[in-house]
Amino acid sequence: MSEKIGVYVCHCGTNIAGTVDVEDVAKWAAEQLKHRGVVIARDYKFMCSSLGQELIQKDIQELGLTRVVVAACSPHLHERTFRTACKNAGLNPYLCELVSIREQCSWIHADKVVGTEKSKAILSGGVERVIWHEALEPLRVPIHPATLVVGGGIAGIQAALEIADAGFPVIMVEREPSIGGHMAQFDKTFPTLDCSACILTPKMVDVGNHPNIKLLSWAEVTKVDGYVGNFQVVVKQKARCVVTELCTGCGICVEKCPKKVVDDVFEAGLGKRKAIYTPFPQAVPKYPVLDRENCTYFIKGTCKACEKFCPTGAIDFNQKDEYLQFDVGQIILATGWELFDVRRIPQYGYGRLPNVLTSLEFERLSNAAGPTGGKIVMKDGVTAPKSVGIVHCVGSRDKNYNAYCSSICCMQSLKFAHLVHERTGAEVHNFYIDIRTPSKGYEEFYQRLLEEGTHFVRGKVADITNSVRLPGEEGKLVIQVEDTLIGKQRRIPVDMVILSAGLEPRHDTKEVARLFGLSCSADGWMIERHPKLDPVATMTDGIMIAGCLQGPKDIPASVAQGAAAAARVVGKIQQKEISIEPVRATVNQDKCSGCRICNNLCPFNAILYHEDRMVSEVNPALCQGCGTCVAACPAGAITGTGFSNEQVLAQIEGLLMLNVKRMETIPA
Amino acid sequence: MTSNGKPKFAMYWAASCGGCEIAVLNIHEKILDVDANFEVVFWPVAMDAKYKDVEAMEDGSILLTLFNGAIRNDENEHIAKLLRQKSKILVAFGSCANEGCVPALANLSPVKDLMDTVYTTVSTENPENLRPQPTTTVPEGELYIPTMYPIVRTLDQVVDVDYYMPGCPPESHQIAAVIDLVIQVLQGKAQLPPKGTVIGAGGSTVCDECKRKRDVKHIKEFKRIQHVMIDPELCILEQGVICSGSATRSGCGALCPAAGSPCIGCYGPAEGALDFGARLMTAVSSVIDSNKPEEIERILDGIPDPAGMFYRFNMAGSLLRASRPAWDKK
Known part of the structure; x- marks a missing residue:
């Protein structure tokens, strides 16, 4: 030795x-x-x-x-x-x-x-x-100055603008026809009661107009190759059936389209849109999207109203999905959240009792640009509720659904209570487990609500029903709850119930994680590199996360994360090159028999097969040292520096203390 | 040197089938060269000899011993140690001595289970449920039979081995070449390779010697050989039949794949590969073309006996060597 x-x-x-x-x-x-x-x-x-x-x-x-x-x-x-x-x-x-x-x-x-x-x-x-x-x-490798931002909600918008303003190119990919995310659906933001659209749309316009930002809406990332500094991404640009170079965004096609469809996405099912549509008037980009599944022309073969009336001839029914390839140095994921499906709690009656709404539905109902013009009315479309119950923690802080606190529901519920009060004068009951108002100005907002006369009932709602048991319950929704402060069961009749549903990871977060080589926690949120000291980086170098895909958070926190991720990205771009771990796989050419088992395993496409010599070779510039091929090589012809068989086996022998006491390994 | 001046040669079979012996005789007239250059002092299958004759020899007096068979019982171990002591060059000859081969599949079961299987199956006439005993008293005195060990071991897990010659059995042309080499060494025309070298085989894998056309592999279903007509041109693994060629040491000339039959891995792991079965398993599972857990389960169900498939030859030589029940002393 x-x-x-x-x-x-x-x-x-x-x-x-x-x-x-x-x-x-x-x-x-x-x-x-x-x-x-x-x-x-x-x-x-x-x-x-x-x-x-x-x-x-x-x-x-x-x-x-x-x-x-x-x-x-x-x-x-x-x-x-x-x-x-x-x-x-x-x-x-x-x-x-x-x-x-x-x-x-x-x-x-x-x-x-x-x-x-x-x-x-x-x-x-x-x-x-x-x-x-x-x-x-x-190894030193150059870093590509462009950044891919996935998701055009407020976190992604903030990140994209910060990077673009610093002078570097950004490619923003958004799945929906317009950027804006959930924030675009809200009327007011807590606790300041700012008009959500008024503060968001200028930023959306900036993204749309920025010379450094290439915006691809109605698009999805389908493939990610490479490594920090040198990613190759493929983006599927779904066919809009609108030629964006010709479209002026005049909206005539939308106006002339005879087909109305329930808008489950932006209007949360409360309103309708056309078959060719922009989700809302301030949409960015301004180009509409033709929904082929519902378009009369695609169903019956006739109509073409949009094409007939389009003044610039921008409608193209034959448009196909396009796959665009980009080189980027770094990636920021900001794909956001989804609302907890309140149907999973059947005793709350959503879907069965007409005046039980989700929080997102109430956001649209109270929105001045929403289906009722901001009038808070019951399902009949005219009657204002005289009493409203707001149920907190629906699907959150509940071991049957999600154990975590969704962080925004308390403040959202207080905001709802305020809006109901302000617009209808109705009596409001908030049903809460604990009130959590930890951020700046939040506790003050809670105090304001207390002064406005909102009732707060501490207890988890057991049941929401329309079956009458006591006088005064006729025609009402009855909320059955144990008021834990007075230690009594109560039945509170109301006209309307708002379920303040929790935030959940998007249904396809796991697939997105796999696509980008990231991992999710047991709850399904994406995992950051360090929960305290590195909240926007991930275990994959060059890929950042921002906003609610990392966990439930409010708008200021999402904006802060977007900016933080951007700062990390810009810092790296300015280094121009980065050093990467020299952990690489190599193929012993004498031992390789060219069986080609390893060829399609490499996630970085670093393995090359030489037809003439019948051997495989690893390109060290592309190899990330993940070890997949090392494990797969049946001949043991591939080794990884830093993780050789000798190193790993020696470590196991050391762990077993075979170096200090030769164990009696043979029973005989 | 003996009376006739020729160096001494020995060959022994421990736990084995006898195929290695036949492979040696299968070198045809080359066997006359063995006789011309060596004095055969001990070769139970070919000539009469007693263990006590070997015990009487001087240490190191046998120049070359080809030892085939695994170490299954105390007799195997005794002779392995004896021949080690008496031989200058001890060669682990054939798969059993190298890596345990088929006898070592018994390492997945305790000895009791093995005995029960042999002595109580429906086809066995054993009304008194007898079992062989190590010692039996008969009027003439005591009889001894070897005692089985809990697990099968390779030769080098018992004694120090100079060279390794793989194969089940080693190919005759490889045996002939090795004998030629030893004769040349005796005549001073060649040098012995360094101790521990694998002789009579290549340094790569069977795929290297296989003429079949190969492409990147996408496997949606594993099939057994009897269920498919093997395409004569294409890589057998790509046809969904598990071929061990990619993990198996070269040296046979890819005989089985050339005949339309998958390699079963008899030449053992490739140079430097420690665990044949683990290597082959990771390789085969890597080319399964699915990301859906249920579909992967279904595809894997196409391998009815994974231990027999992947460890047919290498169980005793693998990293784990045996299953837990076999290790447990009872």
Whole structure:
């Protein structure tokens, strides 16, 4: 054994030292792993501190260490710290191995003996692994200045504008005909009661007009290849049947279209649109979309009213879906949320009782540009309700549906209460579990509502029914609830019920995650790189997340995340090139038999098959070191730097302590 | 050196089928070269010899021993250790000695289950439910039969091995070539390869020697060989029949695929590959063309016996070597 290995065991204050006898671990390593090349083993209060790092650097220089193993926290946190420390002392950074005895040991055990013994095993695995490490050099690659923003809600809009204003190109892809997202559906925003459209539409117009933004609405990303700095994306531009170069957005086609369709998306099913339509007057881009499923021409073969009346001849019934390819350096995902399907709680009567509305339906009902012009009326279209019940936490904070708090429903419900009060003078009951008003100006808004005379009933609504049991309930919706503050069951008759439904991840979030190589939490929201310190980055370099796809949040938080993601992106573009991990796969040309098993597995299309020599080869510029081909190669002809078979197997042997006690492996 | 001046040669069969012995004889007139250049001192299948004769030999007095068969019982182990002691060059000959081969599939079951299967099946006439005992007393004295071990081991899991010659059995032309080489070494015309080398085989895989046309693979269904007409041109795996060629060491000349039959992996893992079955399994599962869990389940159901399919030859030589019930001492 020619390597000189230094071992450093971190106390991490009491984080590790509380459940692991770190001094014993270091002492053990010095004695028991001496024959494996360990020449020094130390423990220190905080290895990541500058003093801790200096300890390593001094040993590298004075003892001539050729390998370093640090037993501390997860490599996510401090691998870079210790690699840099080694590099600064003249040791190749990839000859340093960080093993986690915090996340994988001290934090999950309570017994100090168990923690100490397990730490020894983890450390032993690291020592065996580091022996097989090779000196590597990071690769430098140029970064493409363009950024793909997926999703044109407020988070995506903010991100796109920030990047475009900084002078870099943006490609924005939106699935619906117009950008604007859910914010475009709202009438007022809490707590300031700003007109939502008034503050949103200028930003939408900016996106539409910005010279640095290429806006693709009615489009979806279908393929993502490459890696940070050099992604290749394919966007499906769905056929609008409108030639955007000719269309002036005059709206004559919409006006002349004879076919009306219930608008389930923008109007939440409360209003109608035409078969050729823009979802709302301020839509960006201004070009309408022809809905082929409902268009009379596509169903019956006649009509063509839109084409006849279009003054510029922009209608093209033969338009086909187009697949556009773009090179981008980075990607921001801001695909937003979906409303909890309140039908899943049948006892609340949605769909069965006409005057039970979802929150999104009420947003449209109260919107001045909505189907009733902002008049809050019951399903008959004329009668204003005299009493309204607003149910909080529908589908949220409920272990039967979603355990999490949807974060916006309390404030949204208060806003609804205010609007009902203001516009109808109706009596309003809010049914809540807890009122949560933590942001700026929110608590004040709650106090204002209390003063306006809204009733607050603390309790989870059990049932909403139209079956009469007591006098005064005739023709009403009766809300059955336990008022937990007075400890009594109550039946409260109202005219209208608003279900403040929770936010859920979009139904296809998992597919989107797979497409972009990201992962989702158990709740289905996308996972950020670090919940506190890196909320907009993801575990995939070059891909950021912003807004509600990361978790429920209000407009200011979504805007902040959009801007934060943009700042991260711009910062990277300005570096012009980035260094990427030199973890790459290589094919041993002598061992490769050209069986072609690996050929279509590579997610980065880095594997090339040479017909003439009948061997496969990995293009190091495209390879991301994911290891898929390494695992798949039946001949063992592919190896991955940093994750060689020798390294992994040696680590397992170390974990099993085969290096210190040769176990009796053969029973006989 | 013996009285006739020729170096000594031995061959032994432990837990094996005898195919390796036949493969050696199948080198035809080349066997005369063996006789011309060696004195055959111990070869139970071909000549009469007693263990005590071998025990009486000087340590290291046999130049070359070809040891075939796996280590299944205490007799196998005893002779393996004996021949190791008496031989200068010990070759693990054939799949059983190299990696356990078919006998090692028994490593998935405890010995008791194996015995029950053999001695109590419907076709077995055993009304008293007898089992073989290690020792039996008869009027003439005590009789001993070898004791089975809980698991089958490869030769090098028991003794130090100089060279490895894979194959079930090794191809005769490869045996002839190895014998030629040893003779040339004896005549001072060639050098022995470094200890631990795999001899009589290639460094790549069967695909390397296979003439079939291959493309990228998309598998929607696994079929068994009896259910398809194999296309004579196209890669067999691409036709949905599991062919082990991509994971199997080259050396046979891709005989089976050339004859329209999938490679079953008898030459063992490719150079440097540690676990044949794991390699082949990851490879085969990688080319399943589906992302839907239920469909993948259905496709995988097309492999009725995964252990037998992927570990037919390499169970004892694999990383796990045996299943848990077989390891447990009872």
